[in-house]
Amino acid sequence: MLSPKSTDIVRATLPAVGGAIGEIAPLFYDKLFAAHPALLRDLFNRGNQASGTQQQALAGAIAAFATALVEHPETRPDAMLSRIAHKHVSLGIRPEQYQVVRLHLFEAIAEVLGDAVTEEVAAAWDEVYWLMANALIALEARLYEQAGTDGADGTAGAGVFRPYGVVSRLAETAEVTTFFVRPLDGGPLPAFRPGQYVSVQVELADGARQIRQYSLSGRPDDALQFSVKRVTGEPDGEVSHHLHDRVAAGDTLMISAPAGDVALDEGDGPVLLASAGIGCTPMTGMLAHLAATGSQRRVISVHADRSQATHAFRADLLQLTEKLPDAVAHIWYEEPEGDWPADRTGYADLSRIEVPAGTTAYLCGPLPFLRSARAQLLAAGVRAAAVHYEVFGPDMWLGADA
Template sequence: MLSEKSAETIRATLPAVGGAIGDITAVFYDRLFDAHPELLRDLFNRGNQANGTQRQALAGSIAAFATALLEHPDVRPDAMLDRIAHKHASLGVTREQYQVVHTHLFAAIVQVLGEAVTEEVAAAWDEVYWLMANALIAIEARLYEQAGARDGDTWRPYRVVSRTPETDDVMTFRVEPADGSAVPASRPGQYVSVQVELADGARQIRQYSLSGNPGDALQFTVRKVTDEPRGEVSHHLHEQVREGGLLRVSAPFGDVTLDEDDTPVLLASAGIGCTPMISMLGHLVNTGSQRRVVAVHADRTQSSHAFRADLEELVAKLPDGTAHVWYEQPEGPWPAERTGLVDLTTVPLPADTTAYLCGPLPFLRAVRTQLLELGIPASRIHYEVFGPDLWLGRN
């Protein structure tokens, strides 16, 4: 809980800090990488740094946490903290790195705001930072313990046993522990981090959703990112990694996982966002689920739709399962009512439906809005977004 004195100071300075947070995070990252270039080379996503999305995500999380402390002083925003902690755990973030971040973040605040950062203001924002940091450290320590990873070392060498093309630009990799040890447990909807060494020596990390649970291996699926900035890791995996090759892979993490109750469930995805949904569908089939399951997917065309046949086959195996697919530019005859963008008003959804969403941010916003308008409460809508989460703090 934020102290009363600091709460007053944060309330008074939040508009100024919030208005300058974009400049603050830009200066912060410049200072951080000048002092620790290895972090940009081997930990942070260089593509997200180049397009600015990581800076937006950091700014949003700080502002959202401070706002939550003011608006709900007796409630810790665990949903937001869990989301960040799982991402951090998949990267192997350590306690010591929070002090490094603190040093450069507060230097950036002073550099941007100047004399406005009085001793009182600095102390109040220092309290906000360590409330957030210590909460994350505690959650991450628990995640590391559950993963059997001492000191945040979740990485293990895996050998690629197969690579299967799903579409022209989507590839599924199946990997086994190179040391013959057991495959770590995972839950439907989780992801792993994959680290590769690129031509310039950088060891870049990306997260990929598990797209199935073969039991004796981990299975994740990668779309080759051709947009700017070009996906350097996805291109490397598609073009350089062959069967028999080695990859460094983290334990599975992720807070958006399929619950185990018997209420109706909606699995809504767009594009490569189908990967965690296919994993969830596979789990429902393998466990003989009797739940009402509605699968909704949106894609550009039939040929760009990864796991298209799997979606049809898995839904057909569920006793109360239906699938509804929209294509923006159908290839050949396709129902007009399923052409264009997803319209959930045409899909029967019970009021007690639990919804899981995955896809680009515009898709998430549109579908969440439709669900709220249909009477699905916000507490029953869960989402996963690939890349930096620019939606943090939304319930």
């Protein structure tokens, strides 16, 4: 909770800081990478930096956290903090790196806002920063401990990445490939919850060790399974192209412990799994878990794709749905091939589906799909707290419901 004095100052300066955060965030990253170029080479996603989406996500998170502190001082935006903490844990972020971030962030704030940043203003926003940073450090420490990824000396995040051997790979579509991997250290497979992801680190031709997150798309008994869609553009697609074109059975990948706060709950109420495009990967993992455990839950799967040919895990969706005693699948294609129902052509329309009372929904796909699906579910009577979403890349929706 902010001190009363800082609350007044932050409330008064929030419009100015919030209005300039879009300028502050890219300047912060420029300063950070100038001082620590290895962070851009080996930690931060170069594609997201080039597109500006990481800067926008940072700006949104800071503004949302500060707004929550002054408007709802009795509560903490734990949903937003959990999302960030899981991503940090999948990357091996360490507590001491928050001091580095603070240094360059406040340099950027001072440079953009100039004389408006008095000692009192700087102190108030420093309080905001450390409330957020310390909350994340505590959350991340618990996640590291739960995953057993602390170093031998107790260093948080020291053992996040393990070497895995690629057992095999399978082309799901022309654009999507699934990789099956096992630990090379002789240890057991890590535990994970359906819907979670792993970070995969690869060494590229220029020596950079870039990291990307991929959802666990199934539950084979003796391997981890993750699926990768080939992304177009440079540097956006540099890791997916490397995996598709250069990684084969027998190769080694560095892979993190599973992470992610959007995971299937173990209740017995109705569940709705809605996805678009490659968003089907975590949903397939959830559906596989439900089928493997003989779930009796009412399960409604919804998927939207360009066509049958681009729909990864199409056969899995149909087969897993058949295995469940009370499950149904609804599929929409924008450009269907052959005979296809007119009312299932185009974008997914969840308003046309009967959603049972008490449904918990999980969504994954592009942001426009998420917004549309969430709005339709809320209109159908699903509680906002029961709608969970996963978005690939920086979360541009952070803080919307914090």
